[in-house]
Amino acid sequence: MLSVRSLMAAAAVTAFMLPAPSFAGGTVEVLHWWTSGGEAKAVGTLKEAFEKKGGTWIDSPIAGGGGDAAMTALRARVMAGNPPAAVQLKGPGIQEWADQGSLNDVEDVAKAENWDSVLPPSLASIMKYKDKYVAAPVNIHRVDWMWVNPTVLAKVGAEVPTTWEEFNAVADKLKAAGITPLAHGGQPWQDATVFETIVLSQGADFYRKALIDLDQDALSGETMVKVFDQLRKLRGYVDPGFSGRDWNLATAMVMNGEAAFQIMGDWAKGEFLAAGKVPGKDFLCAPTPGNGYIFNADSFAFFKVSGQDRIEGQKVLASLIMSPEFQETFNLAKGSIPARTDVSLDKFDSCALKSHEDLTASVKNDAFVPSMAHEMAVPRTVRGEFLDVVTNFFNSDMSSADAAKALADAVKRAQ
């Protein structure tokens, strides 16, 4: 079989001599949910690089932060027997689709380029099915971040909080001054994003017991009741228009000084950067209270397509995604850090450096945990139960004790 490099070299020669035929770098239809300003800019770098290799990119964006709408569209496409060639997919979802026989592997590319030697083993294992790569990671996003408008904080003479008690005190001050403390979009995945950062503040062991091991005592116990108490507090800090708001519009509220904080993964930084804002000056990033790191790695999985042109497209895309140049360019726009461990962070900003530093420390301290809300930790069915209970709680006056019990019961039913 021809290696990818020789295919690409052949394609380059052909491209030089003739008007580029559309199969020079293959064709890929790419299904993703990167439609906000920062996201579109980031995925644009992938499209551009792929087209530079002579490939034909068919864009299939499905709007909807967190990817729930994209996953529904994906199911419909697979059921219809017409899957897209590359799909933004992650965590256990990759294994689920592979188990159903829906994925092509790109093991020949991965072997030739020695992916095993440049990816953290925990991430590599998520990308593999039966020891073969069926997906390629583009980044590592950190979920447990607060995005802060320093000018708004200064209005009430407050510092960036480091505990929930401090956060509540600052938020009370802001509220008293007529300022919305927390920009939030009331959508289940955003509610769950905030929820899991509070779970992490109770320690990585508790996070693992509750959100990964699905331990009934952790889900229904006192600590979980405390978590819901803090979530109830946060509910009191959002503005009346929060319901259904897209996450990037909540980011814009912090950017424009309409709110002081947003709790969101570092794709929010992509929004600030796309708007020309400077970290440390126009906005601040600070981890949510606690010691740990919730990770969320985006990746593309390769679905079973046929035909030389499309299979070639998958291989060229896989190789491109894992190239150090692309990992740098893409992540500078996306707000995340490279998935490859050997990419220099020289061009990255202080938030990315902090992410990397805390990642390294959390791995050492055993406090590096996968995101439940962003589909890195548990199957979709179980995640769905978490989202339902957390959202019901956020939008009702359910007590924390009832919420913890409802969570334990729902998770038990889903298993």
Ligand code: BGC
């Ligand atoms: C994805 C990010 C994306 C965010 C908002 C997350 O689940 O991992 O890449 O920017 O959702 O759409």
